[in-house]
Amino acid sequence: MILCDVGNTSVDLFIEGQCSKFSAEDFDPATLRDDVYFVSVNTAFNERIRGYPNWHDLRAFIDWDKYYPTMGLDRIMVCEAVDNGVIVDAGSAITVDLMHDSVYxxxxxxxGLRAAQEAYGRLSPALEMSFNFEVDLTIMAKNTPDALTVGFFAPLIEKIKGFEKTIFLTGGDARQLSHFLPEAVVVEDLIFQGMKKLIEKGVKC
Amino acid sequence: MILCDVGNTSVDLFIEGQCSKFSAEDFDPATLRDDVYFVSVNTAFNERIRGYPNWHDLRAFIDWDKYYPTMGLDRIMVCEAVDNGVIVDAGSAITVDLMHDSVYxxxxxxxGLRAAQEAYGRLSPALEMSFNFEVDLTIMAKNTPDALTVGFFAPLIEKIKGFEKTIFLTGGDARQLSHFLPEAVVVEDLIFQGMKKLIEKGVKC
Structure with missing residues (x-):
């Protein structure tokens, strides 16, 4: 069984505990003969795999009463991985979701970090600078890089901690965000854990 | 005495309790014969008023030991207006500053609201939408516009409330932000109040 997460630019595969990344444009679905369970936000890619009976769209496995219609599939998958906790997926956007007894x-x-940094830079050349990951977020800032870092991270981190639940951190910027959330559990393949759990549930029904 | 706040695109005047706005490009400094006390972030405008002895730069009145060298002059002025409290200036950026017994x-x-909304839209067409000012920020969202609104405002508003001090709200988006901060005191001319206090202090010395 192969798990596959198709984004707009890349295809992430999870085969026997190993992750690998490919370009979405170049990827040939015919190279995979085994059953592939996938989530995809890439409509062009979806067209290409339409003829392959071994490619199974996990969209059909989702209990849509639990979530909402426009919710990102990636977000639903990471939620499916967690029974109780706050799930923070730090990618181009940072999504924060709450699960309680497997109920969303x-x-x-x-x-996301890059989007925020770029947006500050667009406001003024004086705000075109990198975040300072060494800053103490509990202290109000007295220089510009710290003022941006505290401004972006302090409210968000306090909000996430305020749920007083186990924090699961995933996504491309998980390691950077974990500077400010040392208590969080970083799970890089959380999306694949969610996909696996969803498939197991689907098979049980 | 005339108070004047010069931005990159506009000149705001405060004359006998009345505010008026002009285009920075068209504004002729010679039209004002009275003493003008100003703050300016507009270097081109600063060149134009160099020859006018009735134009006084408030930069010289600031006690720079209290603040930091790259801090915006507008921000310093709104802080000067407040002895104790949180000052929220909601413009293109939202600055949040803390004053305690007149010490910064x-x-x-x-x-700022517009910058954040535009940054969401840049991430994905699915996130190109307006904030919902009717949403309850204490509840986790189950649709996209609410998820963006809660994502942007809830952490920030909680952080601001968490100081447990009087909140002074000013800037172009003060009224919109006050939806989520009904306890805040909205003071539209806070910058001019700060300028006036600073001048009075300067004269006393």
Whole structure:
């Protein structure tokens, strides 16, 4: 069984505990003969795999009563991986979702690190600078890089900690965000864990 | 005495309790014969008023030991207006600053409403939408506009409330932000109040 997460630019595969990344444009679905369970936000890619009976769209496995129609599939998958906790997926956006006894409680979407940094830079050349990951977020800032870092991270981190639940951190910026959330459990393949759990549930029904 | 706040695109005047706005490009400094006390972030404008002895730069009145060298002049002025409290200036950026017994405690800079909304839209067409000012920020969201609204506002508003000090709200988006901060005191001319206090202090010395 192969798990596959198709984004707009890349295809992530999970085969026997190993992750590998490919370009979505070049990827040939015919190279995979085994059963592939996938989530995809890439409509062009979806067209290409339409003729392959071994490619199974996990969209059909989702209990849509638990989530909402426009919710990102990646977000649903990471939620499926967790029974109780806050799930923080730090990618181009940072999604924060709450699970309680396997029931989805809702969530919110913040800007990702790069998006926020670029947006500050667009406001003024004086704000074109990198975040300072060494800053103490509990102290109000007295210089510009710290003022941006505290401004972007302090409210978000306090909000996430405020749920007083186990924090699961995943996504491309998980390691960077974990500077400010040392208590969080970083799970790089959380999306694949969710996909696996969903498939197992689907088979049980 | 005339108070004047010069931005990159506009000149705001405060004359006998009345505010008026002009285009920075067209504004002729010679039209004002009275003493003008100003703050300016507009270097081209600063060149134009260099020859006018009735134009006084408030930069010279600031006690720079209290603040930091790259801090925006507008931000310093709104801080000067407040002895104790949190000052939230909601413009293109949202600056949040803390004053205690007239001593500056530091602050932070968040993105302004429009900058944040545009940054979400840049991430994905699915996130190109307006904030919902009717949402309850204490509840986790279950639709996209609410997820963006809660994502942007809930952490920031909680952080601001967490200081447990009087909140002074100013800037172009003060009224919109006050939806989520009904306890805040909205003071539209806070910058001019700060300028006036600073001038009075300067004269006393």
């Amino acid at each position: 409680q809702g969530g919110f979407i913040s800007l | 405690q530091g602050g932070f800079i968040s993105l």
